[in-house]
Amino acid sequence: MRMRELDLRGSDPAAAPPRSTVTAVLEDAEHVLVRGPVPALAAALAALWKAGRLPAVSLGWDPADDPASRGLARDLGIGAADGERELGLVRDDHGGVLLQHGRLAATADPAPSRFRRPARFGAQAHHDDARVADGEVSRLEVRPDRSTPDTLSVAVVTVPLRPARRSTGRVLQVACDPARVWRDGVLLDRPVSRWTWYADDRVRWRLRP
Known part of the structure; x- marks a missing residue:
């Protein structure tokens, strides 16, 4: 080998x-x-x-x-x-892989000050067949759900301090005002107006501890 x-x-x-x-x-x-x-x-x-x-x-x-x-x-x-x-x-439709945590937000600041309200952006998002966002949001958070195969956990934050809208499914599709994307802590080099994350059930990778 x-x-x-x-x-x-x-x-x-x-x-x-x-x-x-x-x-x-x-x-x-x-x-x-x-x-x-x-x-x-x-x-x-x-x-x-x-x-x-x-x-x-x-x-x-x-x-x-x-x-x-x-x-x-x-x-x-x-x-x-x-x-x-x-x-x-x-995976995402820009050729990337998500292992732990993805985020869409209005600005490139990953952690806005607690004394400053984070910017909002217009977004429409579908998680499988369910519409999970339609209007202004603060951010969308995405994580692989390792308790269920080929599943994404999504949290949509509309206003800080309010409970997030949470959902599970295989595909998240977003159309939005120009927004910034993080993949596992790495900021994409340009704003996007469309983005898709999906658990690709056709693909497996082999981990050897």
Whole structure:
């Protein structure tokens, strides 16, 4: 078995690694050990999927020591689970992969001050067949639901301090005023007016603890 190591320890957990760095390691691998934060693992999965090699390559992950990495490692059972497992994959219509947390918001500020009301933006969103947003919202939060295969958990926040509208389903489709997108803590480099996240039930990836 051809084993390769993608060592991105010390990389910024809020930045995606260079594509060339990732693809060079994955080119002929049959097993890849990814070392680094959540975006490093997401970049490896996205590159393997685009190359059509995702089913053929197993991955191991040595997580970084930031809060997001620790949280995902706990969710995936890193260090606790035995044996190789097949896991579902959440993708978007811009070629990305979502492992832990996605967000759409009006501005590029990931954490508005508690003394300043966050900006709102107009959005219409459907989660499967249910309309979950139709009007101004503060943000939409998306997470893979690991308790149910091929499922997304969505929270729509209309006004701060009010309860979020929550739903579960496979596909979230959003049409909106120009908004900013985060994938696993990484800010997309441009605003979007349409976005889709979906749990792709045709795709599995193999995690080897």
